[in-house]
Amino acid sequence: MSQLILFAIDVGAVALLVFGLYFPRHRRRDLVVAYLGVNVGVLAVASALSASNVGAGLGLGLALFGVLSIIRLRSTELDQHEVAYYFSALALGILGALSTTQLWLSAGLMGLILVVMFLGDHPRLLRHYRHQILVLDSAVTDHLALVAQLEQLLGGRVHVVTVQRLDLVNETTVVDVRYSVKGRPSSATAAAGTAAPAGAHR
Template structure:
């Protein structure tokens, strides 16, 4: 009976994680089925292994390896917060299959995972900090001049600027910029970059 209760708690927790947190915040429909599939798949495999003679540790290790391989060999780009949702869905499935622990302990840990994701992925947490990949229409070799140019374009304080590609022939600079807009006059996304574009 306790196992069925854990199953129900897991389904409620992953539904809240996916439909209450992830999709309303990020609106990426293709990952909804991925998170649900990972959760239910791990829940089913771990539950079946716990009732068989095969070591549950070996089975969970194989499941983790499979999920990590999927994430590593993905064909589409995933942001770090989307990887965090993957691991959260995976952890919820594992906790839902652990019949050796009490319902209260497993349920509390599931609630903790959802609560951490709610806070960690909240739009107000560190909301002034931004990240962009920019393409400048000039080849800038001086780091100080590069930072000054980026701060002028973004109207923000640049914390790090890492040059990813410097093309002296076509006079372009691809730079990874991490900056904050706190205390600045314009909001993020209102920059006037010269042939600059943000991929994230």
């Protein structure tokens, strides 16, 4: 009975993680089934191994290796926060398969994971900071001039800028810029976001 209670807690926790936190904030439908599948799959494998003669550590190691391989060999791009949700779903599944003597400890750790993800991925946390990859229609070789141009274009303060490509023939500069804005993004910042070849990351 205690094991079933732990399973139910895990199902409720992963449902809250996926449908209460991830999907309302990021709206990526294809990862919903991935997170649910990882959680239930790890839960099933770990539970089966804990009841067999096979070492649970070996089984969990193989499960972790499989998930890491999926993340590494993915065909679509994943942001770092999406990788964090992967590991959260996996950790919930492992905790759900622990011994029933650690029922309340496992439930408490599941709650801790949810609280950390709620706070760490909250839209208001560091909400003024932005990350974009921009293509400038000029070849800028001077770093200070580049920073000044980006700050004027983005309407914020540039903290880190890395030149990824400098094309003196076609007069273009590809930069990876991390900056901050105060209040609501300006029209210049919004225009820069739509012009960036790679998506903006908050």
